Amino acid sequence: MATARDVADRAGTSTATVSYVFNNGPRPVAAATRQRVLEAAAELDYKPNAVARALSAGRSFSLGLLIPQVRNPFFGTLTEHLENVARAHGHLLLIGDSAGDPAQESAHIGSFIERKVDGVVLVSLLAEPAIRRFSSAGVPVVALHPVPDGVTVSTLSIDYVAAAEAAVDHLLSHGYKSLAVLTGPEDSPGTAQHRAGVERALQAHPKTTVRYQAGPVSRFAARDAVRAWFQQKRPPRAVYCATDEQAFGVLFAAWEAGLKVPEDVAVMGVDGTDECAVTIPPLASVRQPVDEIARRAVDVLLAAPDREAARVVLDYELVPRTSCGC
Amino acid sequence: MATARDVADRAGTSTATVSYVFNNGPRPVAAATRQRVLEAAAELDYKPNAVARALSAGRSFSLGLLIPQVRNPFFGTLTEHLENVARAHGHLLLIGDSAGDPAQESAHIGSFIERKVDGVVLVSLLAEPAIRRFSSAGVPVVALHPVPDGVTVSTLSIDYVAAAEAAVDHLLSHGYKSLAVLTGPEDSPGTAQHRAGVERALQAHPKTTVRYQAGPVSRFAARDAVRAWFQQKRPPRAVYCATDEQAFGVLFAAWEAGLKVPEDVAVMGVDGTDECAVTIPPLASVRQPVDEIARRAVDVLLAAPDREAARVVLDYELVPRTSCGC
DNA sequence: CTGAAAGCGCTTACAG
DNA sequence: CTGAAAGCGCTTACAG
Structure with a gap:
């Protein structure tokens, strides 16, 4: 696979410029330079390595979804919607199915944290411990179920x-x-x-x-x-x-x-x-409103990290x- | 978050040794040293950063699953089984739902490749192009559906x-x-x-x-x-x-x-x-035999990469x- | 507008 | 058995 180094060499630029072109920033690139980079990249079939990108940028561009069971059609639908929304924001969705088993849930929490997901949509069997582990690891969480009052998380659910x-x-x-x-x-x-x-x-x-x-x-x-x-x-x-x-x-x-x-x-x-x-x-x-849940969950997770926990109550329909x- | 550097400092060793301890190899570590490392790690609540690990090791310890629709109970069940098997092998499962849409399938293929998945379980709408993209990126694939004779992939399905x-x-x-x-x-x-x-x-x-x-x-x-x-x-x-x-x-x-x-x-x-x-x-x-499919699919993907494409036919049951x- | 260079946090040959 | 160091491929301050 071609790397940014290869592209830079062929385009006669630095790897920094290649990065600026592919990320549309944070610095501007002259039109002519951008053009040369894009051509070189196309010729070499360059695809940025998302792993390297995640390591240096400090974000993985992925979101985790932790649910009790994908096979439940409600969670299946939620998964589909979340995946669409995540993709629209340039994020991949990792899914963790706990199969109603706290041990599996715990294993998924660990691997989400290790993999540095940028946020987690949580439907937990044991809401409190799960939330604590994520927040002590600095991972934003939005819970889709009721959560005890003492716990500070963003929450998104019907009444x-x-x-x-x-x-x-x-x-x-x-x-x-x-x-x-x-x-x-x-x-x-x-x-x-x-x-x-x-x-x-x-x-x-x-x-x-x-x-x-x-x-x-x-x-x-x-x-x-x-x-x-x-x-x-x-x-x-x-x-x-x-x-x-x-x-x-x-x-x-x-x-x-x-x-x-x-x-x-x-x-x-x-x-x-x-x-x-x-x-x-x-x-x-x-x-x-599963579509709205998905949309707003991603909004909450990707919002400014300093924004305080929101408890959003959505409308249901009989x-x-x-x-x-x- | 604590890093291997922190653990090494506290244990009085090098980061190399920390790595050897956490990976059980590839070099041996003296029992006393291992002990010190594990204690230091526990004290600091050290969790290896999977992103850094993936970048330097050249493998991501993740597998991709590309299916037309998670909500279909067959694929839902497959997802559950694959996730269990993947976890047992220390891998995370990324799932891509194409929703029957070739454009979405294509987007997922791109992000699987960028994220350096170690292998892909494929149920494709357009088998051939999908397989080509993965193989030209060096990603092992196992297809769970019939594939034209010319194409070389591992295949796992009933007749x-x-x-x-x-x-x-x-x-x-x-x-x-x-x-x-x-x-x-x-x-x-x-x-x-x-x-x-x-x-x-x-x-x-x-x-x-x-x-x-x-x-x-x-x-x-x-x-x-x-x-x-x-x-x-x-x-x-x-x-x-x-x-x-x-x-x-x-x-x-x-x-x-x-x-x-x-x-x-x-x-x-x-x-x-x-x-x-x-x-x-x-x-x-x-x-x-969805359980067997999941088990063997992971086996095929994680097997020695030089092993040639296998076409396995499994038993069905009326x-x-x-x-x-x- | 752009380059040289440090750094993300690991792993793994190279030495000893 | 273990350490110092290079390197994975990006991003991003630091300079100019």
Whole structure:
């Protein structure tokens, strides 16, 4: 591979000038000189070595994304959007899938830090320790989930409590008298929020029976978790799921048990992934503005580093579809 | 952040020794010296800078994965497996999602090369040009799809022709007399193979009516593509899809049209993703050994670089489920 | 407007 | 067994 040295020699300039041309700065280059450099570079098929660039510039032009599971369509969509935005800013996206395993999450944190990512978009299993490690390494972080008040990070998310309340209120306004609530793990950052929202909704619908269930965010685990409910003589009339991914498993369990959705049991998810439109039946959900999340997350990370931590709350959208009874 | 220089000073050694300790070589270090280095490193919370390491060692300890779409569960699963294997080998996985767009694919190829990835796992839209760019940059590649004979790359895949034949033969052995075939884009690497397999299967089942349809590998595009079929007076009795992702859309279209699967129309996919187990109804498919693919792909990439291109053919497994009529 | 040179933080031949 | 030093390929103050 040709190096800046080769290009400089051929163009009769210094490597500094080659750098100025390829980075459009920080110093100006005379048009004629720039021309010679670009020609030499083209002739030699020169591509700047991003590794060397990162070492000397002190930034890697890469962002890290740490999520529990790429296969979850919400995170898949987020990944796609973030990658587009990152690329538009000249950054590469490194992705770390923790598979719901703190040890894997920890390994990814280490390799993101070692590789000097310029920032991290975080959906963490253990928000606090993760955030601390990044911030003590000087890596900017934006978390996409609720974070305890003491911790200083930028945060970007919908109001989960309000979203849960709106969803459950919508469900119960159909007159359903029994509700089941399926959330992510007991100790995961969002679970308490979802439950608080449910409780708030219940105030407007007293006499509703409720049961709660926590579990891994996976359609398979969700199916297994609710199977027992659906075999009872009186299955819950409505199920609220903290994620679409889990709702997919609930739809399956209902089908498997011979229950019709929404006639026998209504189902609602959260995330509003595109996949909801082609489930059987189509899944009602609360849509998160994933495109806006991606755009603003990158903005926050690449903003002036001295800018203080921002807590941005985004709008959600209730999307009724067949599964809730509409 | 502490550097090797800091550690060396504190331990009273040279940076060379620090390097030998952290890399377990290439030169031996006396036990007492190693001890001092490790203590100093722990005290300073030293983490080697991976960027500097990559520049001087000439390898980045990262692998690239270039796929058309992370959201497709097959690629999602592949990503998860590859990441695990890569991590076990001390490598990070960079992922490039081309979103079915050659321009994006091309951009990712450029950034993988610039960032000096040690190897690339490729599922390409335009196999040939992609492979050429990597090989002219000296980056090892393993392709997971069929590649024209002239091109020299390592290849790792099932025999798509045989898989398609087995799947279609299985479908038609139920006595279905009309078949629809939905593949990826007309010019994508696998489409010709799937069709050839279908044609071979048809020889054993003459008098079968067949229609072919090519389109984007997306459940949404697939739904749209087959809608018209399902509104005809005589919809196809069986549908073979080149990917599970497309089959998911076909299941939805059938439901939407009021057709029962498998009673009115049988459906079969290819890839054998876990998600097939929870579709409505469960989707018959041809399973690809994704764990083995991931393991061997990394082996091929990290093997001695002088090893010649290998063309490995892996076993597939026919997995009947409700959707095909079993 | 541009060059010579130091430096980013490692690794690895060269010496001993 | 270990150190001093060159070098990986860039960027960026320092000079002019």
